[in-house]
Amino acid sequence: MADQSTLLIVKPDAVRRGLTGEILSRVERKGLRLESLRMMRIDRDLAERHYAEHREKPFFGELVEFITSGDVVLVKVTGREAVPVLRSLMGATDPAASPPGTIRGDFGILITENLVHGSDSPESAARELALFFEGQ
Secondary structure (H helix, E strand, C coil): CCEEEEEEEECHHHHHCCCHHHHHHHHHHCCCEEEEEEEECCCHHHHHHHCHHHCCCCCHHHHHHHHCCCCEEEEEEEEECHHHHHHHHHCCCCHHHCCCCCHHHHHCCCCCCCCEEECCCHHHHHHHHHHHHCCC
8 A cells, every 4th residue: 555645733732832742753653754844833824724624614713713823833744544544643633532542632631722633534635735835
């Protein structure tokens, strides 16, 4: 099976709490590769494009406000079945529902500040990686 790539965002809460190294270490120990990595502060326009599929949902504004509230670390993660492997490593969106051993299960506190984002499909990964890594 061929490798696939996906996007990992270490969100502002994880960066503020000093969890970036722990999160990246877990990704590497799982056997995934960190292909590209950069730190930035996402502006409102980019955040709205990233979360475009949620535009009509009541929590859209909160998503945009949170992801633009501080620095993030953007990572192109590559490996066998990278999308589902990374999502499994992250745990459920709600940290209270995430089992121990997952990033959110071990470190998450709030559903609205849940430490990491990972693409939910190869198609989303391609779109999201293009947003954050192409044309730079």
